[in-house]
Amino acid sequence: MSGNTVRSVTACRVCGSERWQKVLSFGNVPLANAFLEAGDTEALAREQAYPLEVISCRECRLLSLTAVVDPQVLYRTYSYVTSDSETMARHMRTVVRLCGEQVELAEGDLVVELGSNTGEQLMAFREAGARVLGVDPARNLAEIAEQRGVPTVPEYFDSACAESIVAEHGRASVILGRHVFAHIDDVADVLAGVHALLAPDGLFTIEVPYAVDLLDGLAFDTVYHEHLSYFLISTLDTLFARHGLRTVDVERLPVHGGSVLVSAGPADGPHPTGERVRELMAHERAAGFLSDARYEDFAARVQKTCADLSHLVRDLAADGHRIAGYGASAKGTTLLNICGLGLGELEFCTDTTPQKQGRLTPGTHLPVLAPGDVGEQPDYYLLLAWNYAEEIMRKESAFLEAGGGFIVPVPEPSVRTRAVSRR
Structure with missing residues (x-):
């Protein structure tokens, strides 16, 4: 296992604390989507496994993996493709509806999706009249999206990428990240990019596995190296506040073992914090999710x-x-x-x-x-x-x-x- 391929987490990526509670250790496990070619004996012989351990920050209660694998290893060629099941198609339509209700999307408003995969979600936004742009570092998937008519930037989203998008396409009414934000190590630079790209009245909307559902539903198999973080609403609220954003709304959804669709806008923007945000944060505290x-x-x-x-x-x-x-x-x-x-x-x-x-x-x-x-x-x-x-x-x-x-x-x-x- 090369030291250039994996690094150990010491400080919390949300709040900077180094006060951790050890939660789970599964030993060394291969990468979840590193499927092997049948008959390739050399690939079998050099198959890598990496530590799969979960810790909890005692300050903000971020659940984090202890090991961060180089994104170039994880994502440049990627075998996960957005499901075409009716369950997922229905869910994507729900995401379009919820985003449209929160931002009042008008014809031609720009929607940018981080980790856009093959463009399925953006196609649903396009059908609703939005201009769309995907950002995904997996070049094999970005190529598929382009073939389907979904313009896609085949790069990692960061502050530099955001500036180039603004220069070419203008600011976004919605920046969406469905089951990608939990994959990001340097959340600070991504949120700097969000600030650069987001319209003053726009919303940054992420869908992430909900730590409450992970624990209550015992969805421990959703722990793998791509999922660096598992969030409570309380944890996300701390993160957003540290980066000039305000948590606006949250919707609990059943997909992937229990997820939340969380929206945040500029702290000085027009969107207030909704009652559902306060209710879930109160539940997290009362139900013991902030304690060992x-x-x-x-x-x-x-x-x-x-x-x-x-x-x-x-x-x-x-x-x-x-x-x-x-x-x-x-x-x-x-x-x-x-x-x-x-x-x-x-x-x-x-x-x-x-x-x-x-x-x-x-x-x-x-x-x-x-x-x-x-x-x-x-x-x-x-x-x-x-x-x-x-x-x-x-x-x-x-x-x-x-x-x-x-x-x-x-x-x-x-x-x-x-x-x-x-x-």
Whole structure:
């Protein structure tokens, strides 16, 4: 592991404190989206794993990884593609509606998305009449977005990038970052860029995994190296205030195991802090999310769930049942590796993403198959894409009717079949 590839976190990226509580340690784990070419023995031999540990800042309660992997390693070629599921399409329309309500978007107003991937979200804004611009460092994905008619800057967003966008496109009414802000280490420079690009009456809107849902729902497998930070509203409010912004509104959303859509505007701007912001911050304090005990309890529950899931899968395999993974998700990389589940227990993993098909899962080296290439179905699928559980159950009703079952890993391992769900 090269010292140029990973650095250790010492000071909190939100408040600068060095007073940390240790929460979780999963040991060394491969990068969540570093899928391997099947048959590439050299790549298998040099596969890297990095520390995957979570700490909590005792001052502002940022949940942070202890190790920051070089973004050039993580993102320049990227295999995660925005889901085309109906669940996600519906969610993207909701984001457009909420942003439009908060800013009163007019025809031709500029919307800039950070981490815009293949442009799916911006296409929804364009349909609503906005001018759109994506910013994404993954050149393979930026190229796809351009082919779809979504102009995309193939770079990391920072203050210099923001200045160049202003010069060419003007200021933005909305700067959006859906599940990208938690990936950023130097949040100060990004927020400086936001100040440079945002219109005086505009809003910076981010969607991030909500630390309350992470802890309450035991979504520990959403911890991987791309997710450097896990936020409370209280933590984001501290961050925004330190950088001349004011928290304006928040919406809780079910995607990705529980997320929040949080908007902030210039501190001297026209948008006041809404009641939902104050309510959630009060709940975080009253429910103990600002104290050590809540995180100690979380760690104990994670340990038990990992042990229970490992036993459940191994017992089914020992009884002669065929098991495969469903959805070669990033969270699946964490789950399989920390629970020690691989080719001894699972035969393969199925996924609809072309960039992953024909490759091997990181660390566990399960072959990733397109759904049409599966052939004879296994007896059980371990549902690695559990955040789409209900949609998947409807889609795979024939599999369930034929006697198949899904192993749902969190918050407590359970088996779902047509007739019955059992823990």
